[in-house]
Amino acid sequence: MKKQTTIRDVARQAGVSVATASRVLNGRDVVNDATRRRVLEVMEDLRYTPSSAARNLSLGRTLTITVVTSFLTRPQAAERLRGIDASLADSQFDLVIYNVESIEKRNQYFRTLPLRQRTDGLIVVSLPPPEEDVARLEHSDVPIVFVDARQNTTTLPRVLGDDVAGGALAAEHLLDLGHRQIGFVGDAFENPFGFTSSKDRFAGFQQTLSRAGIKPISDHIAMGGHGRYEAHELAVVMLSRPSRPTAIFAASDTQALGVLAAAQDLGLHVPDDLSVIGYDDIEASDFVGLTTIRQQLFESGRAGAQLLMAEITERAPTPQMVVLEPHLVRRRTTASLEGGPREP
């Protein structure tokens, strides 16, 4: 660990003041051309690189954007992150990531992160803040943007998918195909993180069915953990009953994959014996030909980062909400009730 070369070393070697060296470093145009060249040369020779800590302290900013997200490896989170990254790639900001997989971690971050002068902006992905932290977050010195984190009491800028509309889309598609006995497999509505997607998707779904005069059958509604295996088991139970549904809407593609596995176990052919539609459009869905409702994941990350950059550069709080519409992606796991795919 040899001693760092500082701007002072550069200045001395180039025979100028540190002020001038700093000006060259920052590309200020007031510097004499010959001087500038000399300084740059010395920087090159000395392999000088500025200390970001010193610069940050002096400038009062960190040149850092922080993302708090959960379950980094879930395809949804990874894709959103990529959207954020893409949007920041050409900026001068670095991306700091906090991955949260427990309530304790979440609370810790929400409590310490926006307060510390550690970052110039915060993007919260898929983590609704606990009620008691909302006020603090709103009064934070640091601009904050929520992505896919439904929080009704806040006026902070946020990017949301319309889960209710997406659930409705799924129901419409199945209704159009002639289905009347339609099951639902999703996440438990109550969960420690306060995720609302399953609940909202179900709401849109249920509403649409009701409007079509279809009453909910409790045997056709199953809820559990957000995993393929949990969904698999739930679906096996549902599909083993005498009056099984002819179609199932799963609150996520991951769960839909579990439903497909259950159908296979039971010797039910998809889509002839059972139609299945998921939600998200993750990569695996394309692999297996799963019909699904696509969320704009990458887009949501990008939009969130852009909102944040606007807040940072304009220094004006611009509370707003961006809603990204879901779309139906038809593949091979849904079909008309009479058999054989049919255009709805």
Next chain:
Amino acid sequence: MKKQTTIRDVARQAGVSVATASRVLNGRDVVNDATRRRVLEVMEDLRYTPSSAARNLSLGRTLTITVVTSFLTRPQAAERLRGIDASLADSQFDLVIYNVESIEKRNQYFRTLPLRQRTDGLIVVSLPPPEEDVARLEHSDVPIVFVDARQNTTTLPRVLGDDVAGGALAAEHLLDLGHRQIGFVGDAFENPFGFTSSKDRFAGFQQTLSRAGIKPISDHIAMGGHGRYEAHELAVVMLSRPSRPTAIFAASDTQALGVLAAAQDLGLHVPDDLSVIGYDDIEASDFVGLTTIRQQLFESGRAGAQLLMAEITERAPTPQMVVLEPHLVRRRTTASLEGGPREP
């Protein structure tokens, strides 16, 4: 943007010097108990949070670990990242991420990152550094660890999977099942990033076949981009030839999924008409029952982070190499040549 409250505000309000306030902040035990309590109380009241920039400058470190990775959303990268994150979660270090999807970005990062005093340590994931940067990286002030980045000329610490052994495992499995006509679908050996996994896996595979007295048939070797669709097309061509192989080893699970799709297109039943084995064991492989060679992705990230932390805390360069062994994961896409699965 109200003015930040600093340690000086705390000191004044508590009636102590900033030195004492700082000692309380850092949990130094030399402080009088009553004083400590008073200071802590004031910090609470003022909602004081220390400036990391100032602290970093004063301490000469950044409390930051930087990860340079590529293709963040590929399941391999995401899982490795999670391993790193898990290992860092309880440390005081923050995780900064650079996602690289072009050669230009890669070069830029390799050139500027380890030089700047921006980070306390660097983990390079899946990105072999260009030859001309190796020397600089080796003499960097910042500890560096490579994960899954094969670089023969460096002595820097690194974590690697044994791709040659993995390729051999795949070949052995297929040989055990009685196959003799075995195809390969992988990435082009030459690629701008210098990825070597496909090449190494092929080497181990080919070696094992040779030892069994099987000569390579050029019609059974296909290489292209790292994508499901590219692999799909290559496999269709290979499987349409009169003398098609009875088994295919794909250099990645993603490509294996393409091969499975090709088989389906051609009406070939897997595993009766064709055995398929992949590499990686990504989540989707479990979904579709793909037999594959598992890499320890999460483990590799964790091991890399641990090596780095050791270097940072011990301040001693401890060049070493950790090799993670691949394992065969048998599922439903490989079977004995005679038909029907058989224990090898």
Next chain:
DNA sequence: CTGAAAGCGCTTACAG
């Protein structure tokens, strides 16, 4: 146990 003061490496208003 506590305080005054120097120092970390930069930036920038103020003079010249």
Next chain:
DNA sequence: CTGAAAGCGCTTACAG
């Protein structure tokens, strides 16, 4: 166009 100097907010050896 350039320099001397103050300041960003913290830490820590040095005295007491």
